[in-house]
Amino acid sequence: MSALLRVDAIEVGYGDLTAVRGASLEVRPGEIVALIGSNGAGKTTTLRAISGLLPIRRGCIEFEGDRLDGLQPSKVVARGIAHVPEGRQLFPTMTLLENLELGAGAGAPRAGKAESLEWVFQLFPRLRERQRQLAGTLSGGEQQMVAIGRGLMARPKLLMLDEPSLGLAPVVVRAIFDNLLEINRKGMAILVVEQNVLRALQLSHRGYVLENGQVVLDGLRETLLADGHIKQAYLGR
Amino acid sequence: MDPILLGQAALNGFLFGGVYSLMAVGLSLIFGVMRVINIAHGDMMVWGSYLAFILAFRLGLDPFVSFVLCAAALFCLGVVVQRGLVNRVLNAPHEMQILLMLGVALVLENLALVVFGPDTRRTESAYGLATVWFGPIFVDVARLITFALALALSCALYLFLFRSDLGKLIRAAADNGYGALVIGADVERIYTVAFGIGAACVGAAGALMSALLPFSPAAGFAQTVTSFNIVIIGGMGSLLGAFLGGLIVAVAESLGAVLLVPSLKELVGFVLLVLILLFRPQGLFGGKTP
Numbered sequence: 001m002s003a004l005l006r007v008d009a010i011e012v013g014y015g016d017l018t019a020v021r022g023a024s025l026e027v028r029p030g031e032i033v034a035l036i037g038s039n040g041a042g043k044t045t046t047l048r049a050i051s052g053l054l055p056i057r058r059g060c061i062e063f064e065g066d067r068l069d070g071l072q073p074s075k076v077v078a079r080g081i082a083h084v085p086e087g088r089q090l091f092p093t094m095t096l097l098e099n100l101e102l103g104a105g106a107g108a109p110r111a112g113k114a115e116s117l118e119w120v121f122q123l124f125p126r127l128r129e130r131q132r133q134l135a136g137t138l139s140g141g142e143q144q145m146v147a148i149g150r151g152l153m154a155r156p157k158l159l160m161l162d163e164p165s166l167g168l169a170p171v172v173v174r175a176i177f178d179n180l181l182e183i184n185r186k187g188m189a190i191l192v193v194e195q196n197v198l199r200a201l202q203l204s205h206r207g208y209v210l211e212n213g214q215v216v217l218d219g220l221r222e223t224l225l226a227d228g229h230i231k232q233a234y235l236g237r
Numbered sequence: 238m239d240p241i242l243l244g245q246a247a248l249n250g251f252l253f254g255g256v257y258s259l260m261a262v263g264l265s266l267i268f269g270v271m272r273v274i275n276i277a278h279g280d281m282m283v284w285g286s287y288l289a290f291i292l293a294f295r296l297g298l299d300p301f302v303s304f305v306l307c308a309a310a311l312f313c314l315g316v317v318v319q320r321g322l323v324n325r326v327l328n329a330p331h332e333m334q335i336l337l338m339l340g341v342a343l344v345l346e347n348l349a350l351v352v353f354g355p356d357t358r359r360t361e362s363a364y365g366l367a368t369v370w371f372g373p374i375f376v377d378v379a380r381l382i383t384f385a386l387a388l389a390l391s392c393a394l395y396l397f398l399f400r401s402d403l404g405k406l407i408r409a410a411a412d413n414g415y416g417a418l419v420i421g422a423d424v425e426r427i428y429t430v431a432f433g434i435g436a437a438c439v440g441a442a443g444a445l446m447s448a449l450l451p452f453s454p455a456a457g458f459a460q461t462v463t464s465f466n467i468v469i470i471g472g473m474g475s476l477l478g479a480f481l482g483g484l485i486v487a488v489a490e491s492l493g494a495v496l497l498v499p500s501l502k503e504l505v506g507f508v509l510l511v512l513i514l515l516f517r518p519q520g521l522f523g524g525k526t527p
Contacts, residue, residue: 053418077421089416091409102409103420150420 002065004029004189005050005081005158010059010069012042012049019045021213022059027158032180032190034200036234037210043193044086046210047160050191051083052076063158077105082151086162086193088143090150092136096127099135099146103153112155120149123179141172148176152183159183160191165199177203197234201225209234241373242495250491251484252380255387256446258483260460261467262391263438265479268468269411270431273323276338279460280345281436285311285443286452287353290360300360301382304444308390311440312433319432324425342457349454360447383445390441391480394434398476407431411474439464459503466506470513472523482521485509 194200367378471482493505
């Protein structure tokens with residue numbers, strides 16, 4: 001099967017610092033792919049490069065066979081990639097409903113918007129009750145649901161999530177990961193960045209391990225879960 | 238002190254406060270969205286005043302009509318300044334932004350000096366001298382119209398920001414610029430429109446004020462400082478704070494002119510600022526300390 005997203009040997013950095021050096025990865029249609037690694041390994045930088053939030057210095061990024069690198073973030077979203085960033089990055093003084101609607105983009109047709117909204121509320125029934133509440137006053141788990149919902153409102157082909165479990169209670173994390181599986185069952189591809197390696201691998205079909213800005217290991221879930229290096233370095237066994 | 242005199246001063250200040258509110262709302266919008274302090278704000282206002290003066294002088298347009306044209310002209314100026322200059326320093330350190338805006342302020346002020354000369358002007362309005370008496374207190378009709386128009390413009394801006402898609406995007410960018418980028422908002426367009434609206438607000442304020450107070454090219458900087466003062470008192474980034482702050486400062490200045498000496502009226506505004514910074518540094522309506 002041809003890849004939906006293909007990241008080929010990209011190099012990305014901030015100023016003098018190079019955070020990602022020659023990383024490559026692929027996401028195929030309908031797949032859940034985990035990008036794991038320790039703090040500072042370059043996971044977030046990789047996602048930001050895909051979204052067009054950071055320029056790449058070398059390599060290329062393709063989406064559905066077309067070049068993606070060099071495009072503005074707004075164009076990347078329009079191509080069908082939604083980014084649920086680390087720390088959620090909601091609009092705290094706006095209502096939950098406004099946050100979701102903004103995800104659909106200013107030019108989105110009204111009918112499509114209503115349909116997407118209904119889908120998000122079916123996925124996260126708690127959000128429906130709290131539509132009028134300001135996003136800044138929601139609990140951490142609810143805010144994460146809004147962040148995911150806002151991404152879904154763009155009707156993406158690929159949903160990218162950066163540390164969706166960060167700062168959340170285990171029971172909330174489990175619920176949100178169940179939601180991700182449900183979203184994936186609709187056929188949406190997911191690329192998830194996580195420090196919670198075990199949970200991320202259990203969710204995914206395949207995974208990539210990033211260390212010092214390079215992919216050191218990749219493979220199917222079962223392969224990675226059985227790998228000695230991963231067990232020792234990330235799973236503490 | 239005569240209570241009627243005080244009441245009269247408070248009412249005059251309150252009605253005059255509309256233009257203060259309008260100019261502060263403009264500054265607050267620009268700062269809230271871009272985190273750039275528009276030091277040329279007062280000079281943009283003076284240009285609004287001169288445009289109203291020219292339109293009255295050449296075409297006989299009343300400033301209470303021509304403020305729409307002045308706002309439109311200043312919107313265009315704001316768009317040009319944002320696109321051509323501010324856009325380049327958005328990620329630069331604050332001192333670079335301040336230097337740039339100071340430069341814009343100097344250019345606008347001196348351009349006004351070259352074009353209009355140094356003399357103090359005042360725009361003629363048909364309502365300039367009209368008053369209505371309510372018992373012992375009179376209402377200055379020009380101030381009343383000014384206040385009503387400033388209030389209407391502020392409400393229109395509120396509706397735009399809270400009801401329209403573009404307005405919501407502007408609020409989103411003010412709330413969390415990175416978040417706006419992530420969801421694929423066209424942040425450059427948002428910035429351009431926000432700067433244009435901010436300049437249009439102060440342009441309209443300048444046109445309306447030109448019928449109430451004399452102005453000259455040199456008046457700009459004082460208006461910038463007053464706008465900034467109001468925005469801090471109301472709370473950085475809060476449009477409601479800027480609006481109410483404008484009324485509060487105008488009333489305080491008006492009372493100060495009566496209780497102290499007219500030339501000390503600005504003092505009252507700054508005392509208010511010091512008190513606010515001492516006891517409520519985030520401003521009256523500022524949510525969080527930055």
